[in-house]
Amino acid sequence: MMLSFFDQFMSPTYMGIPLIALAITLPWILYPTPTSRWINNRLLTLQGWSINRLSQQIFLPINQGGHKWAVLLTSLMIFLITLNMLGLLPYTFTPTTQLSLNMAFAVPLWLATVIIGMRNQPTAALGHLLPEGTPTPLIPVLIIIETISLFIRPLALGVRLTANLTAGHLLIQLIATAAFVLLPLMPTVAILTATVLFLLTLLEVAVAMIQAYVFVLLLSLYLQENV
C-alpha cells in the first residue's frame, strides 16, 4: 500500500480540467489594475505602495542598465509570493512545488543574464570566472570550479524553491496527521504536537515569502554582475 503523503503534490484534475490552471491564474485575478483616477480605492493604493517599495529595494544596488528588468523581476516576485502563500490555504494546490515550473522560471532568466553579460562586456563576464588575488598555481582549478558553479546556478535556483516548499508542505501534513491520530490516545502529547504545528505554520508563511524573495534577489545579483 503506497503512502499518500506525496499525493498532495500530484496535479489534480476534475472532469479533465486541471486545478493547476486555476491555481496559476489566481494571482492575476487577485491584483486589480489601477484606474486612471487620481486616488484609487484603499486596497489598490496599498497594493501600489507596496509594489513600489518592493521594486525600490530590489533595484537599489543595480546600475541603470539593469533597471530594464524592473517590471519583470517585480512581477515575478509578486507572482511567487502569491503562489506560495495561496498554497498554505487548506486543500489548495501549490504550483511551485512542481520542479518543472521552477526550472521554467530559473533557466531562461539565468541564461538571459549570462547572454547579456557575454554580449555587452565579454571580458568582464569571463573575468568573473576568476576571483581577484588568487595564487597562480590555483588558477586552472579555480576556473573549472567557477565554471561549474556558473552552470549550476539555474539548477540551484529551481531546486531550492521546489525543495523548500515541498518539504514545508510535507512536514505540515505529517505533523498534522500525528496530532490528529494522537488526540484520542494521549491528549497532552497531542496538544504539544498542535503547538509544534502552529509554529511550523508560522515558519511556512515566512518561508513562502522568503523563498520568493531569495529567488528574485539572486537573479538580480546575477544581473548586476553582467549588465
Next chain:
Amino acid sequence: MGPLFSPTVALAEKRLLDVKLGEIFSWLGTRDFTPNGLIGGVRKGHDRYYNKYINVKKGGIGGVAMLLAGYVVLSYVWEYDHIKHDRWRKYH
C-alpha cells in the same frame, strides 16, 4: 433589485434571484451560452463583485477573504474524489 411581480417584467430580463422556481428552466433557456456570452457573463460577474466589495473607498479584508474562501471550497470540491479514500484508512 428588480420588481417582485412576475407578470409585469419579461422573463429574459430578470435576475436569478427574482425568478420563480417554476420558471427557472425557461429562464435558463433565455440565457446566452455562446462563448462570447459566457465571457460576457464572467466579466459582468467580476465587475459586480469588484465594484461592490473591493473598489470602495475604505475596502477591508472582507472582499479578498470571501474570494479566498471560495477558492478553498472550490479546491476541496476539486480534490474530493481523491481525498475520500483517506476517510477510514488505517495507514496514511
